Amino acid sequence: GIQPRVAIDDRGTVHLIYFRGEPSHGDIFYVRSTGGGGTFSDPMRVNSAAGSAIATGSVRGAQIAVGGTGLVHVAWNGSRSSGPGSTPMFYTRLNDPGTAFEPERNIMRGEYNLDGGGTVAADRSGHVYIVWHANAPGERDEGKRRVWIARSADDGRSFDRERSVFDEPTGACGCCGLGAFADRRGGVYVLFRSAFEVTNRDMYLLASRDLGEHFSGIRIDRWNAGVCMMSTQAFAEGSSGLFTAWETEGQVYVGRIDPRTGTVSNVVAAPGSNRSRKHPALAVNARGDVLLAWTEGTAWNKGGSAAWQAFDAAGRTNSEPGHADGVPVWGLVSAYARPDGGFAVVY
Structure with a gap:
């Protein structure tokens, strides 16, 4: 399998999804480990419609989130074999016994031209958020794309109708993924790349302090280029705070989010001179x-390697950097903290 995505619940269980099959129309599988990743359960297929997931481009694959009760939520861009019409934004969740996933549902009802990957976030109080970017009816280019959110207050049993979350005309980089996260205080965050006037491919952080009802937004990094970067983002939270990571000009960065202001500080770059x-x-x-992990040398239809670096809470490196070959075509890396205080990198 490729494109692993990991979430850890409050009991320390490792929940992992991955893609297997033809890149344009494959399947998502789920496994879990109660021993810190030493052994995993037998794989369980997530999507009920065979071939309804996509891995091409590394930006459209499945995303995972775990709620406070340990309930697993998965969202992904549907493949063209999912059915006629516009590409769907699929969501499913693990059933109550934990034996199978519910049939997927298309959460996107009013927009079209879904391209770069959507995502899912969940908090400890039963709120689930599906987030993606797409065009509204009658709008066509990247500069008119918007970020949309659909919210659930009942652990994903039902969702309200999606709505646009940011009024500024930033657009959204069409073939870039976006990231979302729900923190331990009820805050909701979205990190996406703009496409204003074609060349403004900047990173914007949106923050909500009222369970996704209202969002404010700030630009946290700039990138002037008239191409699509096919980039993705990351979030993680722990005792030292809430962190986010992104790519700019071939380098990856990590910064700490202030939940009170929605700003990002203590930004550090991955060490070294590699610009891929x-x-x-x-x-x-x-x-x-x-731990910040990333890929190096990957590109369209090209694999590469995995790399990583650990930092202390102040942003200082506290170990030697790591590197391993073997990231496959359309591959990604994921990471999680082990019970012994170490980290695992999955690719």
Whole structure:
């Protein structure tokens, strides 16, 4: 399998999803580990319609979130084999016995031209958020794309109708993924790349302090280029705070989010001079150390390698950097903190 995505619940269970099959129309599988990742359960297929997931581009794959009760939520861009019409934004959740996933539902009802990957976030109080970017009816180009959110207050049993969350005309980078996260205080965050006037491919952080009802937004990084970066983002939370990571000009960065202001500070770059870095992943251990992982050398239809660096809570490197070959075509990295305080990188 490829494109692993990991979430850890409050009991320390590792929940992992991955893609398997043809990149344009494959399947998502789920496994879990109660031993910190030493052994995993037998795989369980997530999507009920065979071939309804996509891995092409590394930005459209499945995303996972775990709620406060340990309920697993998965969202993904549907493949073109999912059915006629516009590409769907699928969501499903694990059933109450934990034996199977419910049939997926298309959460996107009023927009079209879904491209870069959507995502899912969940909090400890039963709120689930599906977030994506797309065009409203009658709008066509990247500069008119908007970020949309659909919210659930009952652990994903039902969702309200989606709505646009940011009024500024930033657009959204069409073939870039976006990230979302629900923190321990009820805050909701979205990180996406703009496409204003074609060349303004900047990173924007949106923050809500009222369960996704209202969002404010700030630009946290700039990138002037008239191409689509096919980038992805990451979030992680731990005792040392809430962190986010992104890519700019072939480098990956991590910064701490202030939940009171929605601003990002203590931004540090991955060490070294390599400028082919993409697809960051984050994890925070019990000591508050932060692991930043990423890919190097990956591109369209091209694999590469995995790399990582650990930082202390102040952003200082506290270990030697790591590197491993073997990230496959359309591959990604993911990371999680182990019970012994170490980290695991999955690719």
